[in-house]
Amino acid sequence: MPQEQHRATSRVLDLLELFSGADGTGYTLTELSQALDIPKSSLFPILHTLEQRRYVLWDKRSGQYSIGVSAYVLGASFPAQRGLVALRHVMQEVVDRCQETCQLGVLDQGSILYLEKVDSPQAIRLISRVGDRLPANATALGKALLSGLSDDEVQTLWTAGLPRLTSHTVTELPQLLTQLAQIRRTGIAFEREECAQQLACWAVPLRRQGRVFAALSVSVPLFRCTEEKEALVCRCLLEARDEAEQLAESRGFSLLE
Structure with a gap:
């Protein structure tokens, strides 16, 4: 009780x-x-x-x-104590290779909480900040995190329906569950204009001891979304996932747990 x-x-x-x-x-x-x-x-x-x-x-x-x-000062102690400094180096490598914004987030109820971000050097890029929250169903990062839950656990997060951010946001639970099943198979989440107009995003879940503890994402303006860019982003994210998971296992950090 x-x-x-x-x-x-x-x-x-x-x-x-x-x-x-x-x-x-x-x-x-x-x-x-x-x-x-x-x-x-x-x-x-x-x-x-x-x-x-x-x-x-x-x-x-x-x-x-x-x-x-x-x-x-109190908030600034969180990154060092929870392993974010080490993960930021991994994220910087992704940005150096992709030239696009990389973000790290965790699941907090039905929302994602951004814990770290490395900006793209491009003049036109995603505008967001550490500490922002967004509905998990509307973001690739959120879907990557949700893929670590069972379908029953996902359903308990939204008793009043899935929130909508754009006309493309998935707001039907069966459709979301179908997407999550695909993410579990492929290891990569994707959304196009579900969170913001003219923006696409890819994300990968990060696991420690078999459990998803965070996710990494890369956001790309649609006018820069080519087949070559998509392939590069996915390759970088999968390699970053492996490196981040090795760090998590060796150093024992767990972010929000």
Whole structure:
């Protein structure tokens, strides 16, 4: 039986999560109270402590609170402790060969969470950032991750239907399950304009001890999608998969576990 969450701790985390998605926007005490449904009298001492520990900044002129440098320091410890530095070297090799953007992500409920990214040197490329989330059914990276689940496990992720990002997004569960079966056979996931217009993406699942723990993807604008480019991307991803899985086994990292 799951234990009930500690209310004060939950409020601290709710605050930090709200700030993390603010894109530089600050909040007044009143705005925070309304957004989180927490009385100002309860919220102020939490904010004061977070400000003292530099997890939150307070602007005296505007009266707004925003994310602080200590939150960055805390988050920056994740890559080194979870093996992302080593995996980034693998991703850089993919980008050097393909000249396209490479991303690393994990499955978090029905969404993918981007943990690392190496940008393409091309002027026209995918715009995204580490920490972004997208529906797993709409991305090649997500489908690669979902291929590690059973069909029953996949069905439990979406009780209200599959979300749609474009007119090409797969929103019917039987069609998604058919795609996942193919990914399990071929080892490569693919989507074309399901996540964003004029963009194609390939992805491979990464396994450790037989379980999918992450996935790597390469995104390519459609005007650069040739047969030669597709073959190169798939070859690079499969080779990167082998190298990344060897690193995971030898160093024992597991990212979100």
